[in-house]
Amino acid sequence: SWEDWWRWSVTEFVKSLHDSIQTVKPWVRLSVAALGKYNWSDWQGYGSVYQDAALWFNEGYIDQLTPMSYHWTTGDGFKGMLDNGTSSWGPWIRKGISDGRLFSVGPGSYILDKQKIWNRHPEIVNACRTFTWVDGFQFFSYGSWKGYQYFDEAGKTFFKRNTKIRGSGLIDNIPPANPSLAILKIDSLNYQLTVTPSVSKTEKQWYAIYRSTDDSLDVKTDDIIDIHFGDPVSYSFTDSYTGNQDYNGKYYYAATALDRFWNESNGSALAESDPLPSFAPIVVSSTPSEGDTIPVNSDIVLTFSKTMDVNTLSQGLLIEPTATVASIKWSTDAKTATVQFDPSFTFDTAYKITLNSNVKDINSRSIDGNGDGTEGDSFTVNFRTLAVDLTGPVVQFQFPTTEDEYMDVEDVIAIGFDEQINKQTVIADQISFQYNGRNVVVDPMLTVHNNRSVLNLRPFSRIPTNSDIRVSFLNSVTDTLGNPMTSPIDFTFHTANSYYTEKKTVDAFTGSGLWQEPEYSGSTTGIIGSLSNFGYIATNYAPGYALDAASKKSAFIEYAWDDSSATHLIRDHINASPPTTINIDTTYTIQCFVYGDGSQNLFNFSLYEKKSDGTYTSDIIEVGTWTPIDWIGWKLVEWDLGDATQVGDFISANRNMDGHHYNLDGLLLKKGETCASKGKIFVDELRLVKKASGPEPENHAPVLQAMRDTTTVEAKQIKIYPTYTDDPEPSGDAHRIIVTSDTTGVKTSVMGHTSGSIVYLRPQTGFVGIATIVVIVKDLGVGELSDTTSFILTVTPLGTAPETLLPTKWELSQNFPNPFNPTTKIRFNIPKRDMVRLAVYD
Structure with a gap:
C-alpha cells in the first residue's frame, strides 16, 4: 500500500542517516523525537506520519528513542504510557531495551504550563524512574523552562545529583584505562583532587570524580562531584565545604575515565579525607529582628544555617510573657521555621524569644546562639507589639509627592503605609487611574518592607505627557485587623513633557542573562559572601509590564557589608549571554526599575567601553553617577549616556564616553556613608530608550x-x-x-x-x-x-x-498522494472569500 511505501521510505532515510553517522563519528548517537503514541489512537507515529520508531529502536537504526510524551500529565499517566499493554511503548520495544539502547521520556512542559499544573514535574520524573530502562528525560521545551526559571529549582531538587550517560556497549564495549587520583588537604574544609590520565591515552575523553561515605566505589550510587571532558593531561578539582554541611565524617574519593562511547574504566585507588568539621547551627535571620515593633497577629520566622532536627524547636523555644504556639511549619530543607500563635500576641507588650540548647541540628549539635563558635549558648531576640490598633492604615510616603512633581510617563507610583494592609482590599478593578476623562487598567504590586506595606502602581498602557493624572481608590483599604483608612487614597500628579520614541529590552530578568554571584567579580570587596547573593524571584516585580505569568519575575541582589573592611563594593557581573551582545551608543539612555530598600547604599550601571574592532579602550569600563537608594518600592533609575555630567567614578581614568560602542558589564552596589549594613534590592526591565520632548504622537485604535x-x-x-x-x-x-x-x-x-x-x-x-x-x-x-x-x-x-x-x-496543505501518477490533490483554506492564485513549480 501507499502507507507501507511511505513508512518504508522514512525508515530507509533513518537507516541511511545512521549508517552515515557511524561511518564518520561512531560515538555520535542518533535519536528521534517520535510522536508520543507509537501505533495506538487516532494520532500516532506509525499510522499518521509513518514513523516506525519501535522498529528503528529494535533494529538499531537509532541509538536512542525520545518520544514526545505530550498526551500525559500525571505520574500514573506516564506509567501507563511506558508499559501497560499494547497501548504503551513497553511491549513494542522489548528487543531494543534488551539490546541496551537508550530510552528517554519527553514530558510536554508547555502543556503543564498551559494547564496550570507545572508543579507535576517531580511527580512525573519520579514515576518514570520506577522503570529501570528509562535512561533520562527531555522536556518540551526550553522556552517553557526559561519562562519559569526552572533550571535552578530542578537542579536543586529532583535533578540535584550529577550524572553521566549510560554506555550501551553496542558499538564499542572496551573500557579505557583507569586514571590515578591524588588528594591534597588545603585546610579542614578544602581538598584538592588531582586526576592523572593513563599514559596510554592520547585522545580526549571524560573523567568522573566520585565521592562516598564508605571505602568502596559504586559507580551506580556514589555521588559524582565533578565530570570533565578534556585532553589526557592532569587536572585538579577542589572539593569545598562550608562547615554547615550535615555530614561530619570522612569522605572517600575515586576517579574513572569514560571514552566517547561512555564505556567506563575501573576506579582509581581510593583517596581519603580527614573527618570534616560540621559547625554548630546559628540563627542566620529572624523576623522580627532585635528591637522591632510588630502587629499582634504576626508570625515568628527563624532561619538557621544548617538542616535542623525539626522536633527540637518546640522543646527549646521559650517566649516571655507566655504565648501559645499554634503551629510550627518548616521549609522543605528544614532550615526555616515559621511559628504561628493562637491567640495572637497582646497589644503594646514587650516580648522576648529564647532558643536554648535543646534546639539542635540533625547531627544533634546544639545551636550557637551568639555565633562565637561554641555550641550551647542561647539565642535571644526582643521585640514589642504595636499598641491597641483601632485605627486604619495611614500613608507614610508617596511618589510622586505633589501635583507639581513631574513624573516620567514610564515611572512607577509608590505608596507606603505605616503598617501591613490587607492584600484582599487591594483590587485592581477598584483603583481608578484617570486622565482626560478616561480610566485605564492599573497593575498593583503589594509588598512588605520592615513589617509595613508598600503599594506600587503602574498602568499597562502608556500615559500622556504633560498631563494631570488622578489616582483614587473606589473601595476601602484596611489593615490586617480590618481597620479601614480614615482618609481615602486620592491624589493627582503631573507627567513630564517627554515621551519615548524607542525602547529596547536588554534583560527582562527572566533568565536570558548569565548573571553571577556578587563574589564572582574580583572587583567585589568588603562583603560577607555567604550572605550576599544574586537570584530570581516571582513574587516581586515591576508592575505594568508582564501580561503572562512566566514573565512576572525580577532579579534580586542581596548584600551584607563586612564592617571590618575599609572598602565596600558589589560588582554584579554578567557573563557572555544575549544581553551582553547588544551594542550601545551614547544616543541612548539606559534604564532599570529598582526596588529600593531605603538603605542609602549607592546603585549604578556598568558598561564595557569598546573600540570599533571590539577590543577594550584603555578605560575598559564606564559607569553612571551613583544613585543613593533613598526610596522604598519600585522606581525608575536611568543614565543618559549622552550627558557628560552623568558619568561616574569607578575604573575609568578620564570619565569620558569616548568609545566607539559599549556593552553591558553589570550592575554595581556601593556602601553609602550612612547606610544599612545588609538588605536586598530588586531589579527589573533593564533597557535602552530614547526620548523626545513635547506631546506624544496621536495614538490609533487597532482594527x-x-x-x-x-x-x-x-x-x-x-x-x-x-x-x-x-x-x-x-x-x-x-x-x-x-x-x-x-x-x-x-x-x-x-x-x-x-x-x-x-x-x-x-x-x-x-x-x-x-x-x-x-x-x-x-x-x-x-x-x-x-x-x-x-x-x-x-x-x-x-x-x-x-x-x-x-x-x-x-x-496550504501538502499534496496527496505524493509521489503520484497521474493526479494529486492540493488542499488549501482561506478565512474569507477572495481571489486565489495557485502556482506549481518544477
Whole structure:
C-alpha cells in the first residue's frame, strides 16, 4: 500500500542517516523525537506520519528513542504510557531495551504550563524512574523552562545529583584505562583532587570524580562531584565545604575515565579525607529582628544555617510573657521555621524569644546562639507589639509627592503605609487611574518592607505627557485587623513633557542573562559572601509590564557589608549571554526599575567601553553617577549616556564616553556613608530608550478582523487566531488580547498577544449548546484604544458530526498522494472569500 511505501521510505532515510553517522563519528548517537503514541489512537507515529520508531529502536537504526510524551500529565499517566499493554511503548520495544539502547521520556512542559499544573514535574520524573530502562528525560521545551526559571529549582531538587550517560556497549564495549587520583588537604574544609590520565591515552575523553561515605566505589550510587571532558593531561578539582554541611565524617574519593562511547574504566585507588568539621547551627535571620515593633497577629520566622532536627524547636523555644504556639511549619530543607500563635500576641507588650540548647541540628549539635563558635549558648531576640490598633492604615510616603512633581510617563507610583494592609482590599478593578476623562487598567504590586506595606502602581498602557493624572481608590483599604483608612487614597500628579520614541529590552530578568554571584567579580570587596547573593524571584516585580505569568519575575541582589573592611563594593557581573551582545551608543539612555530598600547604599550601571574592532579602550569600563537608594518600592533609575555630567567614578581614568560602542558589564552596589549594613534590592526591565520632548504622537485604535461562527464537538478544543492591524507607533506599543465566553461551559486561554496568536477554546465535558465568544484587542498606547469582535461557537454532542468548520487562517496543505501518477490533490483554506492564485513549480 501507499502507507507501507511511505513508512518504508522514512525508515530507509533513518537507516541511511545512521549508517552515515557511524561511518564518520561512531560515538555520535542518533535519536528521534517520535510522536508520543507509537501505533495506538487516532494520532500516532506509525499510522499518521509513518514513523516506525519501535522498529528503528529494535533494529538499531537509532541509538536512542525520545518520544514526545505530550498526551500525559500525571505520574500514573506516564506509567501507563511506558508499559501497560499494547497501548504503551513497553511491549513494542522489548528487543531494543534488551539490546541496551537508550530510552528517554519527553514530558510536554508547555502543556503543564498551559494547564496550570507545572508543579507535576517531580511527580512525573519520579514515576518514570520506577522503570529501570528509562535512561533520562527531555522536556518540551526550553522556552517553557526559561519562562519559569526552572533550571535552578530542578537542579536543586529532583535533578540535584550529577550524572553521566549510560554506555550501551553496542558499538564499542572496551573500557579505557583507569586514571590515578591524588588528594591534597588545603585546610579542614578544602581538598584538592588531582586526576592523572593513563599514559596510554592520547585522545580526549571524560573523567568522573566520585565521592562516598564508605571505602568502596559504586559507580551506580556514589555521588559524582565533578565530570570533565578534556585532553589526557592532569587536572585538579577542589572539593569545598562550608562547615554547615550535615555530614561530619570522612569522605572517600575515586576517579574513572569514560571514552566517547561512555564505556567506563575501573576506579582509581581510593583517596581519603580527614573527618570534616560540621559547625554548630546559628540563627542566620529572624523576623522580627532585635528591637522591632510588630502587629499582634504576626508570625515568628527563624532561619538557621544548617538542616535542623525539626522536633527540637518546640522543646527549646521559650517566649516571655507566655504565648501559645499554634503551629510550627518548616521549609522543605528544614532550615526555616515559621511559628504561628493562637491567640495572637497582646497589644503594646514587650516580648522576648529564647532558643536554648535543646534546639539542635540533625547531627544533634546544639545551636550557637551568639555565633562565637561554641555550641550551647542561647539565642535571644526582643521585640514589642504595636499598641491597641483601632485605627486604619495611614500613608507614610508617596511618589510622586505633589501635583507639581513631574513624573516620567514610564515611572512607577509608590505608596507606603505605616503598617501591613490587607492584600484582599487591594483590587485592581477598584483603583481608578484617570486622565482626560478616561480610566485605564492599573497593575498593583503589594509588598512588605520592615513589617509595613508598600503599594506600587503602574498602568499597562502608556500615559500622556504633560498631563494631570488622578489616582483614587473606589473601595476601602484596611489593615490586617480590618481597620479601614480614615482618609481615602486620592491624589493627582503631573507627567513630564517627554515621551519615548524607542525602547529596547536588554534583560527582562527572566533568565536570558548569565548573571553571577556578587563574589564572582574580583572587583567585589568588603562583603560577607555567604550572605550576599544574586537570584530570581516571582513574587516581586515591576508592575505594568508582564501580561503572562512566566514573565512576572525580577532579579534580586542581596548584600551584607563586612564592617571590618575599609572598602565596600558589589560588582554584579554578567557573563557572555544575549544581553551582553547588544551594542550601545551614547544616543541612548539606559534604564532599570529598582526596588529600593531605603538603605542609602549607592546603585549604578556598568558598561564595557569598546573600540570599533571590539577590543577594550584603555578605560575598559564606564559607569553612571551613583544613585543613593533613598526610596522604598519600585522606581525608575536611568543614565543618559549622552550627558557628560552623568558619568561616574569607578575604573575609568578620564570619565569620558569616548568609545566607539559599549556593552553591558553589570550592575554595581556601593556602601553609602550612612547606610544599612545588609538588605536586598530588586531589579527589573533593564533597557535602552530614547526620548523626545513635547506631546506624544496621536495614538490609533487597532482594527480587529471579523471572525466567523464555527462548530466543534463536546470536550474537543479548537484554536482560533485573532488577527489585527495597527498603525506603527514610535515607541512600539504592545497589545493585549482578551477573549471571553458568555458561559462557563467554554473555557478560553490566550497564548500570546501579537496578531495571529493562538487562542484555545475548550468546551467542557457535559456542555452542549451555543456560546458567544467575544474577542477584544487593546492597544497599550495612550488611551488604551481597542477594537472588539464576536462570533458564535456551537458545541455538538459527542458522536455527532459537526458542520464543516470554516477556516480561521490561511493554510496550504501538502499534496496527496505524493509521489503520484497521474493526479494529486492540493488542499488549501482561506478565512474569507477572495481571489486565489495557485502556482506549481518544477
